[in-house]
Amino acid sequence: MDVIYDCLIIGGGLAGLTCGIRCASNGLHTAIISGGMNSLHFSSGSIDIAGYNTKGEIIKKPFDYLKTMIKENSAHPYAKTGIPGVRESLNFITGKFMEEGINLNHNNDMNHFHVTTLGTLKPTFLSQESVFNTDVADIANSHNKIAILNFKGFRDYYPEQTAANLKKNSMFKDKEIILGDISLPYYLNTEKNLHEFRSIDLARIFETERYLPRIAEEIKKASGGASIVSLPAFIGIRNYKTIRSKLQEMTGKFIYEIPSLPPSILGLRLDNALKNSFINLGGEYIAGERVVSGSIKNNQVEFVTTRNSGNIPVQSKFYVLTTGSFFSGGLAAGFDNISEPLFGLKVKGENKRSKWYNSNFFDRKSHPFLGFGVETDSKFNPVSGSGKTIKNLFCAGSVLSGYNPVSEGSGGGVAVSTAFKCAERIIKEIKND
Incomplete structure (x- = not known):
């Protein structure tokens, strides 16, 4: 051989x-x-x-x-x-x-926290820029409002649970958290039941970038005066940096990603x-x-x-x-x-x-x-x-x-x-x- x-x-x-x-x-x-x-x-x-x-x-x-x-x-x-x-x-x-x-950010030699699907805070060392950077740290330490949004019909993430668990943490107990839903225009053109969509389905839709202006408008309406908006992590797989940058520019808000149930788009x-x-x-x-x-x-x-x-x-x-x-x-x-x-x-x-x-x-x-x-x-x-x-x-x-x-x-x-x-x-x- x-x-x-x-x-x-x-x-x-x-x-x-x-x-x-x-x-x-x-x-x-x-x-x-x-x-x-x-x-x-x-x-x-x-x-x-x-x-x-x-x-x-x-x-x-x-x-x-x-x-x-x-x-x-x-x-x-x-x-x-x-x-x-x-x-x-x-x-x-x-x-x-x-x-x-892909930029993996760290907090010098210290751990930082990322928010889990359940809304708990988990210490980690390296995270993607939509999960940790200096802007996240500054906002977390400020008195600004936080919006936790979900897409209507998406069953693999529950913002109410995230908010409830965050409120138990001293970092967030006094922060105002806004909950809301936004819809994806693609839903109007599909016969698929809304509850059947998984994170990878939504990520592929985001990859097209076709609906970003309309989604940005819904985010602005649903998030009120919040300066940071958290979404389930499905704003793209390969060109997510471009998509996130455009959403932040269109909304004027920091877009934070929270992992949903598998398959994990962040992973x-x-x-x-x-x-x-x-x-x-x-x-x-x-x-x-x-x-x-x-x-x-x-x-x-x-x-x-x-x-x-x-x-x-x-x-x-x-x-x-x-x-x-x-x-x-x-x-x-x-x-x-x-x-x-x-x-x-x-x-x-x-x-x-x-x-x-x-x-x-x-x-x-x-x-x-x-x-x-x-x-x-x-x-x-x-x-x-x-x-x-x-x-x-x-x-x-x-x-x-x-x-x-x-x-x-x-x-x-x-x-x-x-x-x-x-x-x-x-x-x-x-x-x-």
């Missing part, structure tokens, strides 16, 4: 795309095999580093807190990437987003940008395919097989596993065991089912199963079921053990930094070969 790739990445989410872009940007023949929708389609479109400490308290300065996190948990992925590695990886990926027209923007970057660098993105098995011999991955390749092996010098956790099938749960289904890798996690979860579904500490994952060495090489380190296989993102992305608010940062670290190791090995 001839080697086809320098690097084959299994999984096309944030970790997989970050690793692929880094490898391809260094001239490696790189491919990503993706089964379909990934975690970005369900994300807020922001990238977290660390949002909460072990007591559930909000972290203001995430990089300062990483020192404590690493000291308390030497098995944490951040302990293996190192804090300089986290910074380097985030600088790299924000640069790639900028090349694709889709990031997904599209990273895929474009990877493909433009010469990467091969294989969508709608799934790796079903892998062969290991002499502590090396020989090849993998895919759903559509049958018995024809796909071979590479190096492999990176970024298949995610349980939700995406990167980990599997039996009646009384946790497993990694492709290579049978050693997994760290409690086998007793009653230990997998907390009785309170919304427990601030999250659930123990979210911390289960593949065990790796300091270089992110995993261990086989027989206890041997697999030198040409790396793991990145939420398939890893040693951290809980939900209770920590660290999912995006771990995905980017571990994927970047794996790519750096592969690049070094290829150059030394």
Whole structure:
């Protein structure tokens, strides 16, 4: 069998795309095999580093807190990437987003808040400019009114709930919040039931820019004297910056976006940008395919097989596993065991089912199963079921053990930094070969 790739990445989410872009940007023949929708389609479109400490308290300065996190948990992925590695990886990926027209803003070395679908405030580090910039901070600290609007018939967002939860926060309890509905002119020309529209349908309509003047007039009427107007995030996917700029110019108001139920338009923007970057660098993105098995011999991955390749092996010098956790099938749960289904890798996690979860579904500490994952060495090489380190296989993102992305608010940062670290190791090995 001839080697086809320098690097084959299994999984096309944030970790997989970050690793692929880094490898391809260094001239490696790189491919990503993706089964379909990934975690970005369900994300807020922001990238977290660390949002909460072990007591559930909000972290203001995430990089300062990483020192404590690493000291308390030497098995944490951040302990293996190192804090300089986290910074380097985030600088790299924000640069790639900028090349694709997406600016991810940060508050120097401090976290900022973004408003969730439910109206709660979540700490994060990097956000799109319609979610965080200096204008948002100034308006939030002013006495100006806020308008929270929705499109008539859209059922994936409830502004009343957003307003009620915002009012519980000290930052917004004294602010006047205006609620309102606006209609989309396209509704008048379709036989589709208004309640059937989802965020991606509306985003595609916005992409045409045909109805912006009429929508702007409705926004001005519904928002009253508010200086900031929040809308569900569907004002475009590829040319949203132009659309938002035009709406702000026509209305004279700051347009703020709040993520709605999946698919997340904010996340889709990031997904599209990273895929474009990877493909433009010469990467091969294989969508709608799934790796079903892998062969290991002499502590090396020989090849993998895919759903559509049958018995024809796909071979590479190096492999990176970024298949995610349980939700995406990167980990599997039996009646009384946790497993990694492709290579049978050693997994760290409690086998007793009653230990997998907390009785309170919304427990601030999250659930123990979210911390289960593949065990790796300091270089992110995993261990086989027989206890041997697999030198040409790396793991990145939420398939890893040693951290809980939900209770920590660290999912995006771990995905980017571990994927970047794996790519750096592969690049070094290829150059030394």
